Amino acid sequence: xxxxxxxxxxxxxxxxxxxxxxxxxxxxxxxxxxxxxxxxxxxxxxxxxxxxxxxxxxxxxxxxxxxxxxxxxxxxxxxxxxxxxxxxxxxxxxxxxxxxxxxxxxxxxxxxxxxxxxxxxxxxxxxxxxxxxxxxxxxxxxxxxxxxxxxxxxxxxxxxxxxxxxxxxxxxxxxxxxxxxxxxxxxxxxxxxxxxxxxxxxxxxxxxxxxxxxxxxxxxxxxxxxxxxxxxxxxxxxxxxxxxxx
Amino acid sequence: xxxxxxxxxxxxxxxxxxxxxxxxxxxxxxxxxxxxxxxxxxxxxxxxxxxxxxxxxxxxxxxxxxxxxxxxxxxxxxxxxxxxxxxxxxxxxxxxxxxxxxxxxxxxxxxxxxxxxxxxxxxxxxxxxxxxxxxxxxxxxxxxxxxxxxxxxxxxxxxxxxxxxxxxxxxxxxxxxxxxxxxxxxxxxxxxxxxxxxxxxxxxxxxxxxxxxxxxxxxxxxxxxxxxxxxxxxxxxxxxxxxxxx
DNA sequence: TCATATAACTCATATATATATTATATATCT
DNA sequence: AGATATATAATATATATATGAGTTATATGA
Numbered sequence: 406x407x408x409x410x411x412x413x414x415x416x417x418x419x420x421x422x423x424x425x426x427x428x429x430x431x432x433x434x435x436x437x438x439x440x441x442x443x444x445x446x447x448x449x450x451x452x453x454x455x456x457x458x459x460x461x462x463x464x465x466x467x468x469x470x471x472x473x474x475x476x477x478x479x480x481x482x483x484x485x486x487x488x489x490x491x492x493x494x495x496x497x498x499x500x501x502x503x504x505x506x507x508x509x510x511x512x513x514x515x516x517x518x519x520x521x522x523x524x525x526x527x528x529x530x531x532x533x534x535x536x537x538x539x540x541x542x543x544x545x546x547x548x549x550x551x552x553x554x555x556x557x558x559x560x561x562x563x564x565x566x567x568x569x570x571x572x573x574x575x576x577x578x579x580x581x582x583x584x585x586x587x588x589x590x591x592x593x594x595x596x597x598x599x600x601x602x603x604x605x606x607x608x609x610x611x612x613x614x615x616x617x618x619x620x621x622x623x624x625x626x627x628x629x630x631x632x633x634x635x636x637x638x639x640x641x642x643x644x645x646x647x648x649x650x651x
Numbered sequence: 652x653x654x655x656x657x658x659x660x661x662x663x664x665x666x667x668x669x670x671x672x673x674x675x676x677x678x679x680x681x682x683x684x685x686x687x688x689x690x691x692x693x694x695x696x697x698x699x700x701x702x703x704x705x706x707x708x709x710x711x712x713x714x715x716x717x718x719x720x721x722x723x724x725x726x727x728x729x730x731x732x733x734x735x736x737x738x739x740x741x742x743x744x745x746x747x748x749x750x751x752x753x754x755x756x757x758x759x760x761x762x763x764x765x766x767x768x769x770x771x772x773x774x775x776x777x778x779x780x781x782x783x784x785x786x787x788x789x790x791x792x793x794x795x796x797x798x799x800x801x802x803x804x805x806x807x808x809x810x811x812x813x814x815x816x817x818x819x820x821x822x823x824x825x826x827x828x829x830x831x832x833x834x835x836x837x838x839x840x841x842x843x844x845x846x847x848x849x850x851x852x853x854x855x856x857x858x859x860x861x862x863x864x865x866x867x868x869x870x871x872x873x874x875x876x877x878x879x880x881x882x883x884x885x886x887x888x889x890x891x892x893x894x895x896x897x
Numbered sequence: 898t899c900a901t902a903t904a905a906c907t908c909a910t911a912t913a914t915a916t917a918t919t920a921t922a923t924a925t926c927t
Numbered sequence: 928a929g930a931t932a933t934a935t936a937a938t939a940t941a942t943a944t945a946t947g948a949g950t951t952a953t954a955t956g957a
Contacts, residue, residue: 420910446937457912462938470716472897478938479919491896592896598844598862598887614860616844641844646892650737650838651718666940692907703942708908724908725949 412455421456425464428454433473433484436627440486440588444474447482489578493594493620496646497552497639507546511554511575515541518560518567525557528623529631536560538567540577543608544639550609552639562632563587578624587632592624598641605638616641658701667702671710674700679719679730682873686732686834690720693728735824739840739866742892743798743885753792757800757821761787764806764813771803774869775877782806784813786823789854790885796855798885808878809833824870833878838870844887851884862887 411421413428432438445453450461465482468474476482521529521537529535537557544552556577558566563585565571573580581587601615609615618641624633657667659674678684690696693711697704711728714720722728767775767783775781783803790798802823804812809831811817819826827833847861855861864887870879 422910448937459912460910463910476938477920479921479936481920481937485897487897489896493892493894590897594894594896596892596894597890598864600846600860600862614846616846616862618844644843646739646842648739648840648842650735650840651731651733651836668940694907705942706940709940711908722908723949725906725951727907727950 409455412453422460422463422467425450425454425456425461426467429464429468430473434628436588438484440484440590442484444482444484487578487589487591489576489592492592492622493596493646494637497618497644509544509546509551509575511542511544511573513540513542513573515539516567516569516573521557525634528634529557529559531559531561531631538563540566540573542573542577551643552637553605553608554635554637556633556635558633559631562626562630581632588627589632590625590627592622595621596646597621599638601638609638609640611640618644655701658699668706668709668713671696671700671702671707672713675710675714676719680875682834684730686730686836688730689727690730733824733835733837735822735838738838738868739842739892740883743864743890755790755792755797755821757788757790759786759788759819761785762813762815762819767803771880774880775803775805777805777807777877784809786819788819788823797889798883799851799854800881800883802879802881804879805877808872808876827878834873835878836871836873838868841867842892843867845884847884855884855886857886864890 411424413424416424429438429444432444438444444450447458447461447465451458454461465474465476469476472485474482475485517539519537519539521531521535523533525537526533526535529537531537538560540554540556540558542554542556543550544554558581560567563581565585566581571580571584578589582589597619599617599619601609601611601613601617603613605617606613606615609617617638620635620637620639622633622635622637623631624635626632657670659670662670675684675690678690684690691699693704693707696707700707711720711722715722718731720728721731763785765783765785767777767781769779771783772779772781775783777783784806786800786802786804788800788802789796790800804827806813809827811831812827817826817830824835828835843865845863845865847855847857847859847863849859851863852859852861855863863884866883866885868879868881868883869877870881872878
């Protein structure tokens, strides 16, 4: 061991690689490093922070395990974009049980600007009776409706989303990120089950009282700010979630 | 870089640390290293396999990430025991929604030796009409029944489990591992939802047609041998599974 | 006997260095 | 202009070494 003192504020008992880790984490969370950005190279960071290359490497490796960064040999290290393929949604194996994922086409029967219901305002940490963009969508596999999505967006954060001129693709986040330039950073999902009420049963063409899987999602933009709350209801008979215990 | 050639069969293009990793993985899977065992130290492995300490460390770190090993500074590296606290079962938050997990007491109304149903024999990769120990259990929170468990054990692998003299504690695996000395290595779980039939509704004291969460589990002993199949049905209103997407 | 110091062994942290692999930009030659 | 070689920069692999910190057994001394 040689070299001088690191040029980042350390903490007693806290390993140096974790200090570097936290430094990078802050850069990401604050938005100084945005999703998709190329971060400085190992050697640049090592010089800048005055720590060894190995320490920087370890810090970055840990953040790669956390899926906050990803690396390409020869190119560099990038800040991860959120990947909605990791949503619990993927366990809706609509269609053939043969394995290959089936494309779900979505329609948007309802889109309007409205006053947010109290529970929704609360979840979005928005003032009471805030304006919301309410969007209702139905997902189809072929001609068969398989799921219903209801989402509330904090209107102040997504100006123009309510306009009919803005086309909504199957993955709604594409509009928000690419067109409205609002970064989506992470989301929390909660999975439960319930039975179909009359309206849902009719839309999904199932019996009243049929089992449904319910997915609640709270989506966040930068600085830990909630931006969307969503409830997805799907037929339980085509949902199965698999894990392994070790 | 110095030193001689590694004394484990390598492969072209395959990094050395992965060779070491696979070596350890084989030792574990084959049962030569059993759950709870202390594995050789870094330096021992390095000498034995004729690779550097850093390479061994990296291999072990990867296996720690996979939860196949765990380390204690000053003590050594151990083979992980299966942890049923990782079961999806933990998302049954029976009782207070206040956070602290509630103890579920279990009773065993049915325990018998019987011929395995065809689907179960198939799942357990056992011959048609094999003998099974069938156990049915009901879980209570206080006086309230909250779940029903049905399990089939391959009788040949758990001799004596059917005997009424063997007391079954809340976590059944304790008997199998500690008393019968049969190692439990891993398990696969599949989560789905359905509605209560008459029998289940009566036992769980819910309405006919009430939503249920269903957890299917296939448990394995050493050498990838299935040993138990289990179906747990619980009230959906007290199940919620939370994840984060990044 | 009991407490304490010590030695030996473990993994953890931190650095340095050499070489390989992958990707990209630049210069060169036809 | 277009193909080809070359240089440069990034991560990946592999090793070596020094020091720190937690654990355990052993020796030591009152």
